Amino acid sequence: MTKNMWREIAANKGRFIAIIMIILLGTLIFVGVKAAGPSLNDSMDNTVKTEHLSDVQLFSTTGFTPKDVRTAEQVAGVQAETSKFKYVTGGKDEDVVALYGYQSGAKQNQLKLRSGHLPQSADQIVLDERAKRDYGYRLGDTYRFNKQADLKQQAYQIVGFADSPQYIDYSTRGSANVGDGTVRYFAYIKPQQLNLPTATVLTVRFKSLQSMNSFNDDYQSAVNKKVTALKAAFKPRAKERNQQLSAEVKRSFAPQQQKLTQASKQLAQLKQATGNSAALQQQTQTLSENQAKLNAALKEATAKAHTTYTWQTREDLPGFTSFGDTSDRIAAIANVFPVFFFLIAALITFTTITRMVEEARRQIGTFKALGYTKWAIAKNYLSYALMAGLIGAILGSAIGNVTLPRLVISMYHMSIPLTTSVPVMWSVIALAVVFSLLATVGAAVIVIRRELAEKPADLMLPRTPKSAKRILMERITPLWRRMSFNQKVSYRNLFRYKSRMWMTIIGIAGGTALILTGFGLNDSIGSTASQQYGQIFHYSATVSLAHDGQSQKAMRVLNQSDAYKGATKVNLTTGKVKANTKQISDVNLVTPNDNRQFKKYVTLSHALTKSGLVISKKIASQLDVKAGDNVSFTTAKGKKARLKVVAVTPNYMGVFAYMSPTAYHNAFNAKPAVNTLFVKLNKQSSQQQNKLARQLLKHGGALGTSFASDQETTIKTMSSSMNVIVLIMILLSGVLSFVVLYNLTNINISERIRELSTVKVLGFFDNEVTMYVSRENILLTIFGIILGYGAGWGLLSFILNQATTSQVVFPVIIRWPGYVVATLLMVVFTLIVMWVTHQKLKHVDMVEALKEN
Known part of the structure; x- marks a missing residue:
């Protein structure tokens, strides 16, 4: 029996390898993508722990003394340090710099040197690696600060470039209240050079939290409790x-x-x-x-001399939350896409094993007639299925767990310095192995039980062919008469073997859907900013004003700019919305100064009315409300109002609600003060934008200026970080589709070898015999592709719904190249399979096939 099993494998190597390949691909992407999100989080957590990132940062308006360190250390398990820090401007383009005093003995927020050395004398400076990458600074250059920086000297020699755990994402370094308001990079000099009487930042690290992952909810909860204890100590x-x-x-x-x-x-x-x-x-x-x-x-x-404290946790550091959102987004994709992928793989494997056992009816009958027990016979096929399932699952799990997360992390290395850490996903691997064995061994168990229930004599006879039935097309006489013999045979066979038809359609549709979903993920994430600033927002910049009276100053600065096209005044305040016992915080409430002019800057699904609120879809979905429902809005200053939802409007970036000035006055009994300008500008370079932002900060009474182009850059960075996952999905989906099509065609040929040999004996040429089978494949491929379009759209919608964050909702977009590539791949795969089938059918031994019974 054992020898027989090995002979079976040797005689049908293609089928055995196909089963292994399908299971391997399914488990590879299932385990690999599932491991990608946790690996990113673990790698970042490993990085910040290695460099001793502080858990809490405390800023004071009056500085810190050694007594403040002792106050912090009253809380159990605290390690506290103070350092000098301030925002200044300097460099070739008056860049905003986060400037720190370098302390050689510091135990927290340790620099990771990338080149050169750390400051050793008063005239030396270490710059952010980003300053080298993006701003062209080199070792040995002289770096100059502005006089307003108030340093002991203005010029310093660049002696090193480094990374800091406080700045984990090269695409963002935070904001400041100097220069153009956007921090470009950080720098370290000797602390005595900063001309500060006391330390300005106190960093805190908790020993008990270092065993927790920074991105877990348990860590966030624990940090919040520690901050509460620190606040009590500092009161x-x-x-x-x-x-x-x-x-x-x-x-x-x-x-x-x-x-x-x-x-x-x-x-x-x-x-x-x-x-x-x-x-x-x-x-x-x-x-x-x-x-x-x-x-x-x-x-x-x-x-x-009045002391005010500002508290920050790791969540408040530049790029930290967005990194967590990205890894969560990959995890959300991993909860849907690989599962769908694996289900298709399992379904096709189940069909393959079922067909394999059914084809061995005569052999099973022979063994049964010779006196072998049911278990001895079943063991032969169960071992075959077990071997294929285990080999595929183990190889796929190992390759997926080891390679995919590392590929993703290597892509992140371009924008984030990470120490690679890839956990072994034992629970996911176990799940993949169980599913693989259900698809292989499970199928063998079901079919072998059914076959062994029959008598040996019945098993040794060929299965009775299905009786011929008229199909629907035959009843349409004018159509049926005009069909050729080959066409009639193809349609009859399609509907005669419905299970085979549906397996092929599901395989093709599934492959098409998976490829489309891969392209759609890239298109949707990449188009978020363009959709927001193309279809909804029509302004180029947002200028935040110190107070109402500053709008005229800002307008004078804007009018002096050649790029200025127009601006509208609004009141922009933040608050929280409650409804149905649910709450969403950090909602931006926009109240225009002029409703008519506002329409040119923001497109809403419904005009603003004298009462009520227009909310974004994010608020509606999270609070489970619709137009006509009531919500409670509380502003950041504590004013509350009960408001009716007038309409729900589309929005992709940020969480927004809108009111007319009259509605605002009626709700809060106060006139909305102008504190923000929405500005339209002609296209500008980043240098021109920075110059305008500096002028607005200096002469226009602005607190800061944010540009739409910066938002688009952030989204592009997010999209590029997803590219490797998307590319892997597309490639593996294509490979799975090819293997599925090839496998199902092989099953089709092996089941119909007598039929094909008969038509060949009857005088069909090789091309005609090939088309006899391939015509069915072509029809099923066309139908599967069309079905795959709809399935791909639905799968993408579901994934993007799972991947939404508190601030970003992704539009569902699949651009035409995605449809073209998915269709062409399926057509190419069908043609390759046709060619392989043609070569195989050319060498069929007709006499051997026909005399078999």
């Missing part, structure tokens, strides 16, 4: 610091106050002695003015 410290600084301020002003008090006493004595002359009156007035000036200066200095 009395803020009062103490205020008292200390107030006392210092008063002491610094004491000599001047003493002089004025002394002068006042002397003046009073003179008045008593000589009378209130005009000269003394003048002196009294001057003294009063000096006292008023001193009081104002004292009041201002005391106000500056």
Whole structure:
């Protein structure tokens, strides 16, 4: 029996290899894509732990002293450090720089040197690796800061380039309140060079959190609890610091106050002695003015001495959250695409094993007649199926777990410095093996039980052919009469063997759908920004104003720019929306100053009315509300209003709601103050944009300017990071489609070898015999491709729905190249299979095939 099994494998190598290949491809993409998201998270977590990234950063308006470090360390398990830091401008293009004082003994946020060495003397500087990559700085160059940077010296020699765990994504370095408002890179110099009286940032690391993954919910929850404990510890410290600084301020002003008090006493004595002359009156007035000036200066200095803390966790670091969103997006894709892929592979494998056992009826009958037990006979085929399933599953799991995540991480290396860490996905591998064995061994069990239930004599006879039935086309007489003999045979065979027909259609449709989904993922993610800023937003920049009165200043700056085309004034505030016991935070509420003009800048699905709210689809889906429902809106300042939803409007980036000025006034009993400009600009270079942003910050009363082009760049970076996953999906989907088509055609030929030999004996030429089979394949391929278009669209919609984040909703887009490539691949695969079939049928031993029974 064992020898017989090996002979079977040797005689049908193609089928055995095909089963292994289908299972291998299914498990490879199932395990590989499933491992990609966790591998990215583990690699980033490994990177930040190696470089001792702080868990919490605390900024203070009055700086930090050693006592602040001791205050932080009152919380159990805290390791605290202080350092000097500020935003400055410098370099060739007045770039905004995050400038740090380098401390050689620092235990947190350690630099990873990429070239050169760390600062060793007062005139040396280490720059961000991004400054080398994107801004052209080189070792040995002289780097100059602006005078406003307030450093001990302006020029420094570049001695090294480094990465920092605080800045994990080369595409973003955060924002600042100097220069053009966008941080370009970071830099490190000796701390004494910063001219700061105290440290400006306190970093905290918790020993108990270092075993947790930074991207897990458990870590986020634990950090939030620790921050609460730190805030409680620093609450009395803020009062103490205020008292200390107030006392210092008063002491610094004491000599001047003493002089004025002394002068006042002397003046009073003179008045008593000589009378209130005009000269003394003048002196009294001057003294009063000096006292008023001193009081104002004292009041201002005391106000500056007020301590305010700003807390940040890893989530607030530039690029950290978007990295987590990207890995979550890959995980969301992994929950759908590989499963669909694997189901197709399993279905085709199930069919292949079933056909293989059914073809061995005579052999099973012979063994049964010779006295072999049912188990001995079944073991032969079960072992065959087990071997194919295990080999495919183990190879696919190993290759998928090892290669795909590393390919994804290697792509990320271009924009994010990562220390590669790929976990072995034992649970996913086990699941893949179980599914593989269900598809192979499970199929063999079902069929072998059915076959062994029959008598040996019945098994040794060929299975009774299906009785001929008229198909629907035959009943349409005018159509049927005009068909050739070959066409009639093809259509009859198609509908006669329905299971084979549906397996081929499912295989082709599944392959087409998978390829389309791969292209669609790339198109949809890449088109998010263009859809947002093409179909919904029609402005080029957003200018945030310090307050209402600054809009005229900003307009004057804009009017001086050659690129300026127009602007509209709006009130932009953030808040949270509640409905059905659910809540969505960080909602941008936009209230235009002029409804009519606003339509040129933002396209909504419904006009703004005198009451109510227009919300984006993200809010509607997350809160489960629709037009006509009521929601509760709470602004960042705590104002609440119960509002009716007027309409739901499409939106892809950010979370937005819209109200008319009248509706805002009615809801919040206040006039919406203009604090933002939506600006239309002609196309500008990044240098021109930076220049305009600097002018608006300096002369236009702006807090900051954000450009649509920057958003588009961010989305492109996100899209490019997904390219490797998409490419792998497309390639493996294509390979699976080819193997499926080849395998099903082989099954078709082996089942119909007597029929094909008969028509060959009857005088059909080789080409006619090939077309006898291939004509059916062509028809099924066409139908499968058409069905695959719809399946691909549906699968893509489902995946993108799973992949949405709190701030991004992806449009469902498949551009025409995706349809063309998917169709051409299926056509090419069909032609290749036709050619292979033709070669095989040319060498069929007709006599051997016909005399078999």
